[in-house]
Amino acid sequence: MAGLAAAASAAPAPSFQFQPSLVGSRFIPVAAPAASSRMQACGLRCWVAAKLKFRKALKMHGWQLQRNLDARGNDKLPDHLEAASLTEKRTHRNMHLAYDSGGEVASSSSDILDSTTVQKNSMHQGPSPSETHSPVRKEESSVSNGHSDSEPSLCIAVIGATGELARTKVFPALFALYYSGFLPRSVGIFGYSRKKITDEGLRSIIEANLTCRVDHHENCDDKLNEFLKRTYYIDAGHDNKDGMARLNSRMAQIEGTRAANRIFYLAVPQEALLDVALPLADGAQTKQGWNRIIIEKPFGFTGLSSHRVTQSLLSKFEEKQIYRIDHLLGKDLIENLTVLRFSNLVFEPLWSRTYIRNVQVIFSEETATEIQGRYFGNYGIIRDIVHSHILQTIALFAMEPPVSLDGEDIRDEKVKVLRSIRKVDLEDFVLGQLKDTSGKVDRYTKSTTPTYFAAALYIDNARWDGVPFLIKTGMGLMKNRAEIRIQFRHVPGNIYRERFGHDIDLDTNELVLRDQPEEAILLKVNNKVPGLGLQLDASELNLLYRDKYDTEVPDSYEHLLLDVLDGDSHLFMRSDEVAAAWNVLTPIIHEIDQNRLAPELYEAGDRGPVNAYYLAAKHGVRWDDDW
Ligand SMILES: NC(=O)C1=CN([C@@H]2O[C@H](COP(=O)(O)OP(=O)(O)OC[C@H]3O[C@@H](n4cnc5c(N)ncnc54)[C@H](OP(=O)(O)O)[C@@H]3O)[C@@H](O)[C@H]2O)C=CC1
Numbered sequence: 001m002a003g004l005a006a007a008a009s010a011a012p013a014p015s016f017q018f019q020p021s022l023v024g025s026r027f028i029p030v031a032a033p034a035a036s037s038r039m040q041a042c043g044l045r046c047w048v049a050a051k052l053k054f055r056k057a058l059k060m061h062g063w064q065l066q067r068n069l070d071a072r073g074n075d076k077l078p079d080h081l082e083a084a085s086l087t088e089k090r091t092h093r094n095m096h097l098a099y100d101s102g103g104e105v106a107s108s109s110s111d112i113l114d115s116t117t118v119q120k121n122s123m124h125q126g127p128s129p130s131e132t133h134s135p136v137r138k139e140e141s142s143v144s145n146g147h148s149d150s151e152p153s154l155c156i157a158v159i160g161a162t163g164e165l166a167r168t169k170v171f172p173a174l175f176a177l178y179y180s181g182f183l184p185r186s187v188g189i190f191g192y193s194r195k196k197i198t199d200e201g202l203r204s205i206i207e208a209n210l211t212c213r214v215d216h217h218e219n220c221d222d223k224l225n226e227f228l229k230r231t232y233y234i235d236a237g238h239d240n241k242d243g244m245a246r247l248n249s250r251m252a253q254i255e256g257t258r259a260a261n262r263i264f265y266l267a268v269p270q271e272a273l274l275d276v277a278l279p280l281a282d283g284a285q286t287k288q289g290w291n292r293i294i295i296e297k298p299f300g301f302t303g304l305s306s307h308r309v310t311q312s313l314l315s316k317f318e319e320k321q322i323y324r325i326d327h328l329l330g331k332d333l334i335e336n337l338t339v340l341r342f343s344n345l346v347f348e349p350l351w352s353r354t355y356i357r358n359v360q361v362i363f364s365e366e367t368a369t370e371i372q373g374r375y376f377g378n379y380g381i382i383r384d385i386v387h388s389h390i391l392q393t394i395a396l397f398a399m400e401p402p403v404s405l406d407g408e409d410i411r412d413e414k415v416k417v418l419r420s421i422r423k424v425d426l427e428d429f430v431l432g433q434l435k436d437t438s439g440k441v442d443r444y445t446k447s448t449t450p451t452y453f454a455a456a457l458y459i460d461n462a463r464w465d466g467v468p469f470l471i472k473t474g475m476g477l478m479k480n481r482a483e484i485r486i487q488f489r490h491v492p493g494n495i496y497r498e499r500f501g502h503d504i505d506l507d508t509n510e511l512v513l514r515d516q517p518e519e520a521i522l523l524k525v526n527n528k529v530p531g532l533g534l535q536l537d538a539s540e541l542n543l544l545y546r547d548k549y550d551t552e553v554p555d556s557y558e559h560l561l562l563d564v565l566d567g568d569s570h571l572f573m574r575s576d577e578v579a580a581a582w583n584v585l586t587p588i589i590h591e592i593d594q595n596r597l598a599p600e601l602y603e604a605g606d607r608g609p610v611n612a613y614y615l616a617a618k619h620g621v622r623w624d625d626d627w
C-alpha cells in the first residue's frame with residue numbers, strides 16, 4: 001500500500017547530541033552552590049555520603065522535597081528525614097551500597113548494617129596507589145589523602161573506550177556524576193580498547209566531549225582536570241586475556257589492599273561482547289568487593305543467539321552482576337509511569353481493563369542517521385527499540401503492584417507481563433522502511449530490515465484482557481516523539497454526550513506521559529466552555545516540566561549509571577525478561593525472514609506507513625497525530 005503523501009520538510013538532525021567541546025570556554029561562573037561550604041565543614045566523605053542520602057530521599061520523597069530544598073537553597077535533608085535515614089536499617093538499596101551480598105560479594109556479609117556502615121561504605125574513597133609498585137603518578141595518589149583505608153575504592157572501566165558511545169555518552173555521564181559528587185573524587189576511570197593510544201590520548205578524546213552541567217558550573221575546570229587525572233588507558237592488545245590482566249593489575253595498583261568495587265561498562269559491538277566479557281570475568285574481577293558489568297543493547301540477534309550469550313554470561317557471572325542497559329529507560333517518562341500510577345489514588349484504581357480502553361506507546365525519531373553505519377542496517381528497529389524499550393515500557397506500565405521498589409520485585413512483575421503477551425498475528429503488525437533521498441531502499445539497510453514497526457499487542461491476563469496496546473516506532477519520521485498515551489473508556493450513559501457533537505472520541509479522557517518533544521504530563525478532561533450556554537470542551541491539564549521545574553534533567557546515562565552504582569536493577573532487563581521479550585518477537589521475525597515480508601517504504605519526514613492507521617482502526621484506536 002502506498003505511503004501517505006509526503007510531508008517531508010525537516011532535515012534529519014543527528015540523533016545523539018554531541019556535547020560541545022569545552023576547549024576555550026569550559027568555565028562558566030554561576031552562583032556558588034551550597035556544596036562547597038558544606039564540604040569544608042564536613043569533609044569530602046561526609047559530603048558524598050550526604051549527597052547519596054539526599055538522592056535516596058529524593059527518590060523516596062520526590063519533587064516536593066526537591067522544591068523545598070531548592071527554596072532553602074541547599075540540599076541538606078529536613079530533620080525528620082535525616083533522622084529517618086540515620087535510623088534506617090538495611091534496605092535492599094543499602095545492601096548494595098555497602099559490601100554487597102551473594103555472588104557480587106567478595107567479603108560477603110549477611111549482617112544487618114546500620115546506616116553508619118552504609119554511609120561509610122556507600123561512596124568509595126580510593127586509596128593512595130602504592131608508590132613502590134605503581135606507575136600511577138604522584139598527582140593521582142594525592143586526591144585520596146585524608147580518607148580512611150577501610151573504605152572501598154571504586155574503579156569504573158569503559159571497555160570500548162574509543163567508540164562513539166563511550167565518547168559521546170558514557171564518559172560525559174561519568175563526568176557529570178563526578179562533578180555532582182556522586183562518584184568519589186578518588187574514583188579510578190579506565191578506558192580500554194585495542195587502539196594504540198596513551199592515557200593522554202584518551203584524556204584528549206574524553207575532554208573533547210565533556211561539558212559542565214548547565215545549572216551549576218562552579219570549579220568546573222578544576223573538577224574536569226581532577227577527573228581527567230583519574231583516567232587511564234589500557235591497550236587491549238591482540239588478546240583480551242592479556243588485556244584484562246593488564247586492566248586488573250592497573251586497577252589493583254589504585255586499590256591497594258583495601259575493599260574495592262568495580263564496574264565494567266561494555267561499550268563494544270555485540271560481536272565482541274563475549275570476546276571481552278569472558279576474559280574480563282576470569283581476569284579482571286576484584287576479589288575485594290563487588291563487580292558489576294553493564295551490557296549494551298541490542299540484546300541478541302535472535303532469541304537463540306541471545307540465549308547463548310546469556311548462558312555464556314551466566315557461566316561466568318551471577319545474574320545480579322549483569323546490568324543490561326537501555327538508556328531510553330533512564331528517562332523520567334519511564335519512572336513517572338510507576339510513580340503516577342502507584343502514588344496517586346486518582347489513577348491507581350483506574351489501571352485496568354475496567355477503565356482503560358487502549359494504551360499507545362510511541363517512539364519516533366526525525367533522524368535517520370542511526371540507520372547508517374552501526375548495527376542498525378542489519379538489526380533493524382524491532383531488535384533495537386521494540387525488544388527492550390517498547391516492551392519494557394509496556395511491562396512497567398502493565399505490571400501488578402510489586403511487593404516493593406526492590407529491583408527483583410519489580411523484575412518479577414515485569415516478566416509476568418512479558419510472558420502474558422499474546423502471540424502477534426501477521427495482520428497485527430506493520431513494517432516500514434525509510435526510503436533514501438533518491439526514493440530507494442537505503443543502501444545501509446537490507447531490503448527486509450524494518451526501520452518502522454507498529455503492532456497491536458494484547459496481554460492475556462485478568463487485568464488487561466481485551467485492551468489493545470498499540471505501539472509504533474520509527475526512524476526518519478516527521479517529528480521526535482516519545483510518549484505513552486492512555487485512553488480511558490467512555491463514561492457509561494454520559495448525560496452530556498450530545499454536547500460533544502458526533503465525535504464520541506472527543507469526550508475520551510486521556511493521560512499522556514511525554515518525553516519528546518518536551519517533557520510533560522497531560523490529562524485530557526471535559527469542561528464547560530465559559531458562557532451562558534452549556535457547551536462542553538475537551539481541555540488538557542498540563543504539567544510542562546520546563547514551566548514547573550527550574551532544574552536540568554540529567555542525561556539518562558547518568559541516571560542509569562548511578563542505579564548501577566547503587567545496585568538498583570529495576571530498569572535493567574533480567575535474563576528471563578530478555579528471553580520473554582524474544583518470545584514475543586521471534587514469531588514476528590520468523591514471519592519476516594521466512595516469508596520475506598516487504599516493508600512498506602515511506603518518505604523521510606513522513607508519518608510512516610499508512611497501514612499503521614488501518615491497524616489502529618482495526619483495534620478501535622485512532623492515533624493522535626498532533627505532530
Ligand atoms: N553509539 C551509540 O550511541 C549506541 C550504541 N549502543 C551499543 O553500544 C555498543 C558500542 O557502540 P558504538 O560505541 O557505537 O561502537 P563503536 O564501533 O563506535 O565502538 C566500539 C568500541 O569497542 C572497541 N572494540 C571493538 N571490538 C573490540 C574487542 N574485540 N576488544 C576490545 N575492544 C573492542 C572499539 O575499539 P577498538 O576497535 O580499538 O578495539 C571501540 O572502542 C554497541 O553494542 C551498540 O549496539 C547502543 C545504543 C546507542
Ligand SMILES: O=C1O[C@H](COP(=O)(O)O)[C@@H](O)[C@H](O)[C@H]1O
Nearest residue numbers: 015016017327328365370384385
Ligand atoms: O538507543 C537508541 O537511542 C537513540 C535515541 O537516543 P536519545 O538519547 O537521543 O533519545 C536512537 O537514535 C537509537 O536508534 C537507539 O539505538
